[in-house]
Amino acid sequence: MRITREKHLNYLTRLMPYLFGAYILQCYLYLQWAPRDLALDVSLFMGIGIVLVSLGFAFYDQIHTVKLHRHHLVISIDLIKYKEEILYSHIQHIEVNPSSHAFYNVTLTLRDGETHRLYYLDDVEELKQHIRNA
Secondary structure, three states: OEEOOHHHHHHHHHHHHHHHHHHHHHHHHHHHHOOHHHHHHHHHHHHHHHHHHHHHHHHHHHHEEEEEOOOEEEEEEHHHOEEEEEEHHHEEEEEEEOOOOOOEEEEEEEOOOOEEEEEEEOOHHHHHHHHHHO
16 A cells, blocks of 8 residues: 555645745736846746745655555655665654644654654555554
């Protein structure tokens, strides 16, 4: 079973019109009150920044996977060939950070004190239940 991040992508999709509106407003204000060359440069850099951040989040949501197996979970980032298996028996504590959105950040604390943070996960209760029942 794979834990998804679809709710985070949906949230970003709903947020984009507001971010774009704020970007347009900032560009307008810079053009009104700043020297023209500075206003154009700042507008360009802000635009590049908003595009890179948006693409970065979407890209992260797609390439960073969490898969649940019978006795362990696998955290992987295929692009950089990162893969880590964590046995459920090694997990001491699962901390779910409260969120006002439909996605959550989870911290897994292992018995040896090591921690793993998983960001923007859907169905955290399903994850916790699966680990408890293993």
